[in-house]
Amino acid sequence: MTTGLIDDGDAWDTFVDESAAGRLFHKWDFMKITEKHTGFRFLPYGVFKGNELICIFPLFLKQMHGLKILLSPPPLQSVIPYLGFIMGRRYDTAKQSKKESMLGIVAEQIDNELAALAPNYLAITQVPGFIDIRQFLREGYDARIHFSYVIDLEPPLSEIWSGFSSNLRTKLRKVEKNGCRLEKSTDLSVFYSTVAERFSEPDMNIPMISRRYFEDLFQAYPDELGLYYLYDAEGTVTGVQATQEYKAFTLWMGAPKMTAMPGNEFLQWLLLQQAKEVGYRQMENVGANNENLNLFKSKFNPSLTLFLEMSRQDFFGRVARWAYSTIASQGPMKRKVLSYIE
Numbered sequence: 386m387t388t389g390l391i392d393d394g395d396a397w398d399t400f401v402d403e404s405a406a407g408r409l410f411h412k413w414d415f416m417k418i419t420e421k422h423t424g425f426r427f428l429p430y431g432v433f434k435g436n437e438l439i440c441i442f443p444l445f446l447k448q449m450h451g452l453k454i455l456l457s458p459p460p461l462q463s464v465i466p467y468l469g470f471i472m473g474r475r476y477d478t479a480k481q482s483k484k485e486s487m488l489g490i491v492a493e494q495i496d497n498e499l500a501a502l503a504p505n506y507l508a509i510t511q512v513p514g515f516i517d518i519r520q521f522l523r524e525g526y527d528a529r530i531h532f533s534y535v536i537d538l539e540p541p542l543s544e545i546w547s548g549f550s551s552n553l554r555t556k557l558r559k560v561e562k563n564g565c566r567l568e569k570s571t572d573l574s575v576f577y578s579t580v581a582e583r584f585s586e587p588d589m590n591i592p593m594i595s596r597r598y599f600e601d602l603f604q605a606y607p608d609e610l611g612l613y614y615l616y617d618a619e620g621t622v623t624g625v626q627a628t629q630e631y632k633a634f635t636l637w638m639g640a641p642k643m644t645a646m647p648g649n650e651f652l653q654w655l656l657l658q659q660a661k662e663v664g665y666r667q668m669e670n671v672g673a674n675n676e677n678l679n680l681f682k683s684k685f686n687p688s689l690t691l692f693l694e695m696s697r698q699d700f701f702g703r704v705a706r707w708a709y710s711t712i713a714s715q716g717p718m719k720r721k722v723l724s725y726i727e
Contacts, residue, residue: 388494391431391441400441406471406512409631410458414605416443422598425459432494440491442470446502452701455504463594464638466533466671467692469511470495485517492520499697506702513669513692521695529694532673534687538634538661545657548686553650560651564618567655569611573599576612576625579640610637615652623648626656634660635669653685 391397394413401407409415413429420427425445432440445459458465476487499507511518513533522528536545546554577596603610609631615624625640626649636656639649653670660668670687672678 386490386494387433388430388498389433391429391438396438397429397431397441400438400473401471403474404441404471405474405477406515407632408467408512409606409609409629410465410468411441411443411471412606415602418598418601418605419459419463419465420445422594422601423459423463425454425456430495430498432491437475439473439475439487440470440495442495443468444502446504452505453503455499455502455507457509463598467510467512467531469509469515471512471515488517489520492524496521496524504697504702506696506698508694508696510694511692513690516691516693518693518695526695526697529696531692531694532689533692534670534673534682534685535633535690536657536668536670536685536687538657538665538668542658542661545661545686550684550686553684556647556650557654560647563646565623565648565651566616567652568614568616570614571603571612573603573612575614575622576627576638576640579625579643580638582641613652613656615648615655617644617646617648624652625649626652628656630660630663630665633667633669634663634665635671637671649681650684657685 394417397413401411401413416427416429419425423445425447428444428446430442430444431438432442443457445456447454457470458468470491472488472491476484479487510531513535518526518528538545549557573596577599603612609629611628611630613624613626613628614622617623621644623644623646625643626636627638629635629637634656636653639653642649657668669690670682670685672682673687673689
């Protein structure tokens with residue numbers, strides 16, 4: 386086994402397409418655009434068995450105030466909830482004993498490369514469902530559990546509807562009578578202003594990445610990224626939702642409640658029907674880790690799926706993390722500590 390940096394974007398994307406764990410976040414242009422707008426250097430690592438690529442591992446590196454930070458995915462304002470390494474299709478179809486053998490060797494290769502990079506702080510968050518991080522735990526990495534919501538789209542629509550809370554069904558019936566319309570758009574203005582406003586609220590108060598970041602992403606992936614607006618009968622926007630439509634239908638980013646009408650609820654119901662009609666088997670609703678959103682999202686009767694974060698830090702990394710969590714996590718100081726490019 387060998388490990389090295391990859392410079393072939395087409396080969397990288399083919400691997401992502403063929404991997405069961407590959408997400409749009411892993412795609413080459415998505416990573417390069419994220420590198421451009423976050424200021425973190427993209428390191429596209431691959432693990433090879435002979436000439437065969439069996440694992441890819443995107444990392445993002447930055448030197449900050451004398452500290453070396455290594456992340457996958459990069460910071461929160463990139464709005465990438467998970468990333469990490471993914472295995473190839475040979476792993477996906479292997480028996481469990483073979484999977485563990487392959488993963489053990491790959492984990493050793495990755496750990497050796499991480500040790501050579503010698504970051505003061507390292508954090509890797511795997512995609513939902515990829516839970517075998519035992520080798521990293523044995524090497525002393527810390528682990529943290531995160532959650533996401535998933536709605537199974539395979540049952541009949543009537544069965545999915547009956548699983549919604551009675552309160553939600555009542556709201557949806559009322560909105561349906563008001564003559565709302567769903568529109569897929571390329572206009573990022575309302576979307577960006579509402580999401581930026583959400584990021585500036587006191588409980589988050591972090592710097593929002595530039596509008597150009599989203600423009601570049603939507604231009605690079607016009608078929609895989611969707612932007613939907615819900616309008617009421619008077620033409621007022623009552624709901625906003627950005628989606629990823631790749632392997633699974635993912636509700637990626639939405640706006641806070643915009644009017645007294647439950648526009649976001651109805652918008653998600655319409656998108657669920659659309660995803661099912663197109664043939665998606667699942668709809669993921671990112672955000673199960675946010676307590677403020679749980680009551681809203683859980684009304685759709687989703688299942689919980691977990692994803693895991695691995696981290697490691699030296700003394701200086703622990704001091705920096707402590708300083709951030711106790712000193713720099715409030716108000717204007719947070720905006721200075723979190724690095725981004727406008």
